Amino acid sequence: MSAISYRSTRGRAPQLEFGDVLLAGLATDGGLYVPDTVPTLDPSISAEDSYAQVATKVMWPFVAGSLDADDFEAIVEETYAGFSHPDIAPLFQLGAGEWLCDLSYGPTLAFKDFALQLLGRLLDYELTKRDQRVTVIGATSGDTGSAAIHALANRDRINVVILHPEGRVSEVQRRQMTTVTAPNVTNLAVQGTFDDCQDLVKEAFGDHDLRVSAGLAAVNSINWARVMAQTAYYVSAARRVLARTGLPADSPVSFSVPTGNFGNVLSAWYAKRMGLAVDQLIIASNRNDVLTRVMATGALTLAEVVASFSPSMDIQVSSNFERLLFEAGDRDAEAVTRLLASFRSEGHATVDPAWMARIRDEFVAGRLDDAGTLDEMRRVFREHQMLMDPHTAVGLQVGRAQRNNPDVPLIVMGTADPAKFGGAVTEATGQVPSLPDRVGDLMNMTERYEVIPAHLDAVRAHLPLQSGVDGND
Numbered sequence: 001m002s003a004i005s006y007r008s009t010r011g012r013a014p015q016l017e018f019g020d021v022l023l024a025g026l027a028t029d030g031g032l033y034v035p036d037t038v039p040t041l042d043p044s045i046s047a048e049d050s051y052a053q054v055a056t057k058v059m060w061p062f063v064a065g066s067l068d069a070d071d072f073e074a075i076v077e078e079t080y081a082g083f084s085h086p087d088i089a090p091l092f093q094l095g096a097g098e099w100l101c102d103l104s105y106g107p108t109l110a111f112k113d114f115a116l117q118l119l120g121r122l123l124d125y126e127l128t129k130r131d132q133r134v135t136v137i138g139a140t141s142g143d144t145g146s147a148a149i150h151a152l153a154n155r156d157r158i159n160v161v162i163l164h165p166e167g168r169v170s171e172v173q174r175r176q177m178t179t180v181t182a183p184n185v186t187n188l189a190v191q192g193t194f195d196d197c198q199d200l201v202k203e204a205f206g207d208h209d210l211r212v213s214a215g216l217a218a219v220n221s222i223n224w225a226r227v228m229a230q231t232a233y234y235v236s237a238a239r240r241v242l243a244r245t246g247l248p249a250d251s252p253v254s255f256s257v258p259t260g261n262f263g264n265v266l267s268a269w270y271a272k273r274m275g276l277a278v279d280q281l282i283i284a285s286n287r288n289d290v291l292t293r294v295m296a297t298g299a300l301t302l303a304e305v306v307a308s309f310s311p312s313m314d315i316q317v318s319s320n321f322e323r324l325l326f327e328a329g330d331r332d333a334e335a336v337t338r339l340l341a342s343f344r345s346e347g348h349a350t351v352d353p354a355w356m357a358r359i360r361d362e363f364v365a366g367r368l369d370d371a372g373t374l375d376e377m378r379r380v381f382r383e384h385q386m387l388m389d390p391h392t393a394v395g396l397q398v399g400r401a402q403r404n405n406p407d408v409p410l411i412v413m414g415t416a417d418p419a420k421f422g423g424a425v426t427e428a429t430g431q432v433p434s435l436p437d438r439v440g441d442l443m444n445m446t447e448r449y450e451v452i453p454a455h456l457d458a459v460r461a462h463l464p465l466q467s468g469v470d471g472n473d
């Protein structure tokens with residue numbers, strides 16, 4: 001099979017193959033890598049395949065040329081063997097044609113484990129092949145950080161530096177990061193918002209000397225490998241829901257996805273481009289509703305980030321939306337660059353109406369505020385005796401509100417375990433969700449982190465020097 005190459009959404013970085021894209025994260029021109037061609041789904045994928053089999057078949061065309069097929073299959077097998085539910089991404093029926101695909105059975109209790117557990121292993125493989133080391137730097141609104149730390153701790157070719165917004169992640173989220181005291185892990189609590197953290201990471205990558213001297217690599221959802229890994233559960237969930245419903249395997253389904261950085265729902269769109277039959281793709285936001293505003297007004301507008309009950313979606317600059325803009329604009333990299341530059345400088349930019357028309361053909365969007373989120377969690381507890389995390393509740397309520405065809409199954413992506421956001425769950429239901437045993441005695445373990453101002457110099461001071469990066473092996 002010939003290898004797929006990847007190009008930047010800004011058009012001024014070299015085209016790369018998968019292994020390079022994996023290590024690069026962000027392109028050198030500030031753009032995001034997208035596959036040059038999108039492969040067609042392997043027709044042998046079926047509802048009887050294990051999760052790892054589906055994932056291997058879905059992802060293989062994207063990585064072919066950079067990995068050996070047997071090695072890749074073994075890496076994917078090992079990745080999902082560490083999940084704590086036999087179905088990996090189990091389905092629960094909530095109502096007529098209404099399904100929950102629960103993605104919270106990884107080691108850090110959120111869907112981010114699906115991509116990051118794989119990414120850690122792929123990085124290790126690639127770095128060993130090249131005899132290199134890297135410093136992975138990432139910004140987190142709470143869940144990416146812990147998922148990255150758990151995927152990368154004690155890997156000796158990798159240092160991990162994770163920036164989280166001080167006081168804006170839940171206590172469980174913070175502890176899942178700061179109690180990992182492996183020598184290759186650094187936690188930085190930034191005095192600012194998630195968007196400040198994300199800007200600092202972009203700034204670090206934009207500083208060529210720093211990028212080279214620290215050997216920076218990114219695991220944020222801007223890394224293509226994450227988008228790729230997530231496409232697999234859309235394919236797997238659709239096949240299994242259709243099989244359980246007795247519908248033909250090529251019937252359409254709809255997905256509702258709680259959205260922040262636009263990574264997860266973008267993966268659903270790639271699954272659709274690969275040939276998965278998808279009716280509606282529903283973007284569900286909390287009151288930080290930048291995407292809902294784009295859909296309604298056709299303009300990118302900046303707004304203050306406000307803290308909500310679903311903190312992993314408290315984002316007003318959804319990085320991965322750039323990938324969609326690039327495709328909606330027929331890959332006009334110059335136009336994408338201009339649009340985002342004017343958004344950066346003016347805080348406002350009008351998207352070409354022709355691009356918006358294509359985007360509105362593919363997606364619908366809705367928002368839910370905190371009061372609505374609590375109501376939905378309460379309803380789910382009353383009707384199903386189920387505790388639901390607040391992000392998933394946003395996805396469920398918005399999905400039900402936007403669903404337009406009762407004959408098409410609606411699959412809501414469950415993005416976290418309720419115990420990760422116990423405060424909101426208790427406020428809604430009066431119940432205290434218990435942490436699964438596999439996370440250990442989190443609330444009594446020692447924490448280690450540094451508080452820093454939102455400035456690149458403060459980040460730089462915590463990055464290992466090149467001598468550290470190239471240290472003895």
Ligand SMILES: *Cc1c(COP(=O)(O)O)cnc(C)c1O
Nearest residue numbers: 143260261262263264312391415
């Ligand atoms: C990261 C996260 C989201 C948002 O996902 P995006 O890919 O950023 O859109 C939603 N819910 C939870 C629990 C998350 O951790």
